[in-house]
């Protein structure tokens with residue numbers, strides 16, 4: 328039996344916090360629908376107290392979503408919890424996600440509090456949330472930079488108070504994978520009631536390590552990964568959903584599985600990118616426009632002989648028709664032949680050599696050669712040989 332990893336999507340909350348990414352209720356409903364179809368287990372729909380618009384969106388998503396858990400974020404503040412509970416009241420499977428900062432920075436410099444007071448507030452927030460819903464997730468904000476012994480005390484206290492899930496966020500994206508993995512291992516070893524709750528990873532990408540840290544968490548007992556489509560989120564973003572899902576899927580020997588229908592990854596990525604006006608970088612793993620594009624001669628020759636020579640994922644598995652062979656000045660004859668054949672041209676090897684010389688002349692002057700350019704190149708070659 329494979330180990331099931333729950334996918335908690337926070338595109339509509341941590342992702343939507345990004346300047347310029349705000350969505351209205353109709354757009355949020357559209358995304359929530361797509362997320363449910365994609366197979367995410369939990370949809371973090373928003374932060375209900377943050378604005379009337381967000382409250383309305385969480386309320387509408389709660390009414391619409393049938394299978395996934397719908398989650399609303401709160402601070403460890405009574406009013407936040409009451410408002411979130413109200414927004415979630417029509418959800419089939421509501422979850423309140425409450426929490427507080429637990430690092431030295433958050434306790435002393437942000438909250439101007441003490442370690443004991445924070446535990447007290449955390450416990451009270453969980454207990455108060457339990458009055459409204461059974462499923463309560465606690466986030467230990469900035470756990471990445473928190474002292475592990477203190478963090479263990481917080482985790483034990485909130486589980487005792489009834490938390491069903493405990494989220495260990497690397498809020499500032501500071502941890503190294505080995506450090507984050509050891510943090511989870513420490514909690515799994517020393518928190519005596521840890522088996523009463525699911526442990527979640529919520530990593531940010533400030534050092535480009537969000538996915539690596541989430542996977543290190545999984546290796547050490549995390550059962551829920553919090554992530555966003557295309558990795559959008561505060562600052563450098565959150566853990567990218569498509570990366571985590573495909574890592575676990577491609578490394579079959581690891582024996583993990585998720586409920587994600589990977590064939591919907593590409594279309595969901597494009598939809599989120601369009602609605603949020605947030606372009607995906609071309610070299611982004613899995614969903615970037617170059618993720619399955621081959622442009623150097625050596626790679627093109629290899630991939631045309633056998634796709635797996637240069638691809639570890641079948642593009643069809645993430646909903647992309649096929650890999651693409653891009654023609655640039657770095658391309659070789661095999662790629663040129665392949666693209667010409669697709670246009671219906673068949674040439675002898677000798678003629679292909681001649682066309683390749685004309686092609687290089689054009690390719691050195693422009694970045695990419697498209698089908699229209701290829702027709703011009705063939706015409707030019709025919710003119711040259713006719714002279």
Ligand code: KIV
Nearest residue numbers: 341466468469496498
């Ligand atoms: O990064 C973080 O710590 C968060 C919490 C609010 C869960 O987003």
Ligand code: ZN
Nearest residue numbers: 341496498529
């Ligand atoms: Zn976050």
